[in-house]
Amino acid sequence: xQFTPQLEDKLKKLMRNYPIKRSALIPMLLFAQDEQGFLSxxxxxxxxxxxxxxxxxxxxxxxxxxxxxxxxAGKYHLQVCTNISCLLRGGEELFEHARKKLRLAxxxxxxxxxxxxxxxxxxxxxxxxxxxxxxxxxxxxxTPERFDQLIRELERSRT
Amino acid sequence: xxxxxxxxxxxxxxxEVQRGTLLIEACRAAGIEVPSFCYxxxxxxxxxxxxxxxxxxxxxxxxxxCTVPVTEGMIxxxxxxxxxxxxxxxxxxxxxxxxxxxxxxxxxxxCELQDMVFRYGAxxxxxGEAKRHVEEQQWSPVVYFDAPRCILCYRCVRVCDEGMGxxxxxxxxxGVHTEIAPNHGDxxxxxxxxxxxxxxxxGALTSGAYRYKARPWEMQYTSTICTHCGDGxxxxxxxxxxxxLRGNNRDRSGINGEFLCIKGRYAYDFVEHPxxxxxxxxxxxxxxxxxxxxxxxxxxxAKWSEILARRNKAANNTLAETSxxxxxxxxxxxxxxxxxxxxxxxxxxxxxxxxxxxxxxxxTADYAALIHALANESAEQPSQAxxxxxxxxxxxxxxxxxLLVGNNPTEQHPLIAWNIREACRLNGARxxxxxxxxxxLLRQSHRFLPLGLGHEADALRHLCGEPExxxxxxxxxxxxDNVTADLLNDFRNRLQEEKDVIVVFGDEITGPxxxxxxxxxxRLSGQTRYIALGDYSNSRGASDMGLLPHLLPGxxxxxxxxxxxxxxxxxxxxxxxxxxxxxxxxxxxxxxxGMDALYVVxxxxxxGRNPEDFCGKTFLVVQDLFLQETAQAADVVLPAASxxxxxxxxxxxxxxxxxxxxxVGVLGTRTDLQIFASLAAAMGAxxxxxxxxxxxxxxxxxxxxxxxPLANVLAGGAEAVLNPxxxxxxxxxxxxxGRVYSAQDTLFTSGTLGRFSNILNLVPERNIxxxxxxx
Numbered sequence: 001x002q003f004t005p006q007l008e009d010k011l012k013k014l015m016r017n018y019p020i021k022r023s024a025l026i027p028m029l030l031f032a033q034d035e036q037g038f039l040s041x042x043x044x045x046x047x048x049x050x051x052x053x054x055x056x057x058x059x060x061x062x063x064x065x066x067x068x069x070x071x072x073a074g075k076y077h078l079q080v081c082t083n084i085s086c087l088l089r090g091g092e093e094l095f096e097h098a099r100k101k102l103r104l105a106x107x108x109x110x111x112x113x114x115x116x117x118x119x120x121x122x123x124x125x126x127x128x129x130x131x132x133x134x135x136x137x138x139x140x141x142x143t144p145e146r147f148d149q150l151i152r153e154l155e156r157s158r159t
Numbered sequence: 160x161x162x163x164x165x166x167x168x169x170x171x172x173x174x175e176v177q178r179g180t181l182l183i184e185a186c187r188a189a190g191i192e193v194p195s196f197c198y199x200x201x202x203x204x205x206x207x208x209x210x211x212x213x214x215x216x217x218x219x220x221x222x223x224x225c226t227v228p229v230t231e232g233m234i235x236x237x238x239x240x241x242x243x244x245x246x247x248x249x250x251x252x253x254x255x256x257x258x259x260x261x262x263x264x265x266x267x268x269x270c271e272l273q274d275m276v277f278r279y280g281a282x283x284x285x286x287g288e289a290k291r292h293v294e295e296q297q298w299s300p301v302v303y304f305d306a307p308r309c310i311l312c313y314r315c316v317r318v319c320d321e322g323m324g325x326x327x328x329x330x331x332x333x334g335v336h337t338e339i340a341p342n343h344g345d346x347x348x349x350x351x352x353x354x355x356x357x358x359x360x361x362g363a364l365t366s367g368a369y370r371y372k373a374r375p376w377e378m379q380y381t382s383t384i385c386t387h388c389g390d391g392x393x394x395x396x397x398x399x400x401x402x403x404l405r406g407n408n409r410d411r412s413g414i415n416g417e418f419l420c421i422k423g424r425y426a427y428d429f430v431e432h433p434x435x436x437x438x439x440x441x442x443x444x445x446x447x448x449x450x451x452x453x454x455x456x457x458x459x460x461a462k463w464s465e466i467l468a469r470r471n472k473a474a475n476n477t478l479a480e481t482s483x484x485x486x487x488x489x490x491x492x493x494x495x496x497x498x499x500x501x502x503x504x505x506x507x508x509x510x511x512x513x514x515x516x517x518x519x520x521x522x523t524a525d526y527a528a529l530i531h532a533l534a535n536e537s538a539e540q541p542s543q544a545x546x547x548x549x550x551x552x553x554x555x556x557x558x559x560x561x562l563l564v565g566n567n568p569t570e571q572h573p574l575i576a577w578n579i580r581e582a583c584r585l586n587g588a589r590x591x592x593x594x595x596x597x598x599x600l601l602r603q604s605h606r607f608l609p610l611g612l613g614h615e616a617d618a619l620r621h622l623c624g625e626p627e628x629x630x631x632x633x634x635x636x637x638x639x640d641n642v643t644a645d646l647l648n649d650f651r652n653r654l655q656e657e658k659d660v661i662v663v664f665g666d667e668i669t670g671p672x673x674x675x676x677x678x679x680x681x682r683l684s685g686q687t688r689y690i691a692l693g694d695y696s697n698s699r700g701a702s703d704m705g706l707l708p709h710l711l712p713g714x715x716x717x718x719x720x721x722x723x724x725x726x727x728x729x730x731x732x733x734x735x736x737x738x739x740x741x742x743x744x745x746x747x748x749x750x751x752x753g754m755d756a757l758y759v760v761x762x763x764x765x766x767g768r769n770p771e772d773f774c775g776k777t778f779l780v781v782q783d784l785f786l787q788e789t790a791q792a793a794d795v796v797l798p799a800a801s802x803x804x805x806x807x808x809x810x811x812x813x814x815x816x817x818x819x820x821x822x823v824g825v826l827g828t829r830t831d832l833q834i835f836a837s838l839a840a841a842m843g844a845x846x847x848x849x850x851x852x853x854x855x856x857x858x859x860x861x862x863x864x865x866x867x868p869l870a871n872v873l874a875g876g877a878e879a880v881l882n883p884x885x886x887x888x889x890x891x892x893x894x895x896x897g898r899v900y901s902a903q904d905t906l907f908t909s910g911t912l913g914r915f916s917n918i919l920n921l922v923p924e925r926n927i928x929x930x931x932x933x934x
Contacts, residue, residue, distance in 0.1 A: 054326045054329075054342075055342070056326065056327070056328070056329035056340065056342045057326070057329060059329060059331060059340070060329045060330055060331055063331035063332045063333070064331075064332070064333045
């Protein structure tokens with residue numbers, strides 16, 4: 001399969017960083033996912049071939065890491081942390097609120113493909129708990145009200 | 160070779176062990192218990208189960224003994240309260256989601272988790288949540304997976320990837336959702352070897368053939384030798400009420416350790432196939448009808464005696480002979496699956512009672528040429544004769560370099576392939592491959608010399624330094640590789656830098672090419688050793704025992720008067736002096752009406768032909784398990800016992816003698832040995848000995864290669880038959896007559912025997928697996 005020249009360029013640089021080919025697996029998957037939105041079977045097979053791995057070995061890695069996905073996510077992928085610090089500061093309530101607000105179960109995407117929701121393990125923002133991650137952007141010390149405001153802003157930025 | 164040692168103390172014992180040894184191995188070798196699930200000798204380290212935790216002085220917390228190499232002065236404690244508590248806690252965790260269905264689980268009674276909990280475990284659980292249940296899945300006709308029972312030791316994943324080189328299993332998801340997954344979503348496409356089931360410490364992976372059928376303590380275990388390919392793996396058959404329920408080799412006895420492929424593990428099911436012959440058949444008109452043993456034996460003996468008498472009369476009356484049509488008399492075709500004792504007796508019966516050298520079998524490797532070439536070689540270079548020039552199968556694992564010429568061991572010789580992979584993986588052996596196809600072992604290869612079909616001999620000549628041969632190999636291969644002079648010279652130079660190479664070759668190398676191979680091998684430094692790959696469980700034995708038209712037992716030429724005299728003296732009967740007909744010649748002569756009688760034992764020479772064409776052409780007697788093409792053309796069919804139903808010995812393709820033990824009996828059949836004795840007796844002839852043990856004793860006296868210590872063989876081990884440099888080289892060159900060719904069986908076929916194994920026919924890979932493409 002063909003990747004875009006930009007992606008090929010990134011992958012080429014990446015391969016130079018590691019003495020052992022398979023070490024490049026996770027960043028390679030992330031770069032491909034950033035560009036394509038998700039990891040298709042075709043992409044998986046291509047990457048497995050390039051790194052001399054079997055398809056099941058790549059699938060193992062994808063299934064282990066929650067940031068790697070095999071289905072398309074929304075334009076804004078909301079990742080709500082419910083690990084210990086966030087949990088103590090209302091992370092679970094925030095997650096429940098998000099589910100109701102967006103009418104989404106974990107892993108689902110809104111019909112307009114704008115939002116998708118996921119419960120994640122620690123995102124390293126304990127000092128500003130509860131936190132959520134939207135794509136690569138962090139949002140700190142959220143309350144249900146501030147969450148709603150964030151959603152409104154994101155909806156506006158669609159147009 | 161012992162390297163540098165270090166002293167360590169475990170509990171109150173001083174141990175001296177080789178530097179670099181893993182602590183768990185050091186403890187176990189000294190008889191100190193360190194439990195583990197995930198640690199498995201020969202596989203990569205995982206440290207997943209945490210059962211082997213021990214205290215090491217100065218280490219801040221408990222350490223996994225399976226990943227810590229010993230160092231000088233290490234002080235270890237394996238029996239403290241803290242260690243005991245750790246083991247108990249680990250087991251409590253493992254049991255957290257493990258169903259307590261031991262009363263119905265296949266593994267109950269031989270489960271490592273059960274044993275471990277019994278010995279170290281927590282007797283109560285503090286886990287009060289609902290268990291996470293997942294329905295069991297069928298991954299293939301032979302592999303079932305029950306996820307909740309899995310303790311995630313990764314043994315199955317590692318044995319499939321590292322041991323088998325297949326990599327069909329993986330671990331997906333994480334945390335409590337972690338599961339073993341097959342390579343094709345909901346099912347497996349693999350070699351169906353069942354290693355994953357066998358290695359599973361719990362009942363998570365279970366066998367389609369055995370599951371929910373029996374408890375391990377109510378079966379009897381008979382270890383015998385697999386009757387399929389030529390590698391001679393030991394398979395331990397679990398038997399209940401005269402029925403084989405499973406095959407495995409968990410005690411790692413035998414040359415194969417615990418390895419078995421689909422055939423050794425599952426393809427015993429032909430034994431009770433519905434079309435198994437259970438009563439003699441006799442031809443009445445056009446029909447084969449059931450009859451009694453008495454009538455069948457009587458009919459054969461009477462007819463054979465009549466033919467013998469007629470031929471003797473004709474021989475005494477040369478005038479009569481000229482007026483009659485010339486006939487070849489008796490022809491005898493033997494088996495690749497019957498025991499050494501039976502093969503020996505069959506050719507003795509043919510040569511003494513039936514007075515014929517028309518004795519042959521389907522030859523799948525040119526053992527005769529190999530033995531002969533090696534004998535000549537050792538006569539020329541006595542200094543080379545110190546170490547045996549034939550390698551045993553386990554020798555491969557320790558070899559520093561292996562040269563494979565032809566064959567596809569992954570399909571045809573699964574144990575040899577397993578050993579080659581082990582040599583490359585664990586010992587860094589360098590594998591050189593000369594092949595016309597892109598076989599799976601290329602993954603392990605160090606250097607590959609691709610060539611066109613039938614150019615193997617050219618490659619050997621190139622290695623011997625013949626420039627014309629180098630020219631013949633140059634150019635583009637069918638798959639588009641460009642074979643350059645550089646590639647060819649590099650291959651040769653690298654190989655010549657190696658020492659003590661083991662050369663493994665298939666039916667691509669036969670006849671004079673074998674001498675060429677030995678000549679090439681003798682140019683390498685150190686002692687080059689050889690393995691000729693033949694197809695079936697006793698292909699080698701059939702050759703060794705003289706089921707050949709030109710050679711007596713022990714490869715002595717029938718044309719050699721001295722060799723004949725040796726046997727005539729012992730057998731108290733003259734032996735014909737002329738070289739007999741090969742299988743192909745006998746079949747052709749039969750079609751021309753030129754054979755008085757043909758006796759086929761455990762073989763199907765008419766495979767793929769129309770039996771009708773052979774009906775009435777000769778007096779055909781067939782002794783076999785099933786009514787195959789040859790038997791369909793027979794006048795009398797005698798139902799024989801299979802290898803799993805008798806005792807005796809077989810010799811694998813590397814020349815290792817092993818013992819068959821009777822596991823079950825099939826009503827109505829008789830062993831081939833019993834049938835020979837009955838036939839001889841009914842003809843008024845004597846054919847001794849009649850017991851397998853006595854027959855082996857006579858073999859040991861008559862065939863010097865087999866005069867080896869038997870204690871190990873009788874105890875279920877393997878003993879290499881002696882090499883040709885152990886006795887006098889053959890007096891005269893062995894004439895080659897008849898074809899030598901492999902049936903090219905795959906993992907899922909086994910000659911015509913494989914037709915009657917349901918499991919081999921059931922696995923989908925049999926039809927979807929692709930043959931390796933051209934080189």
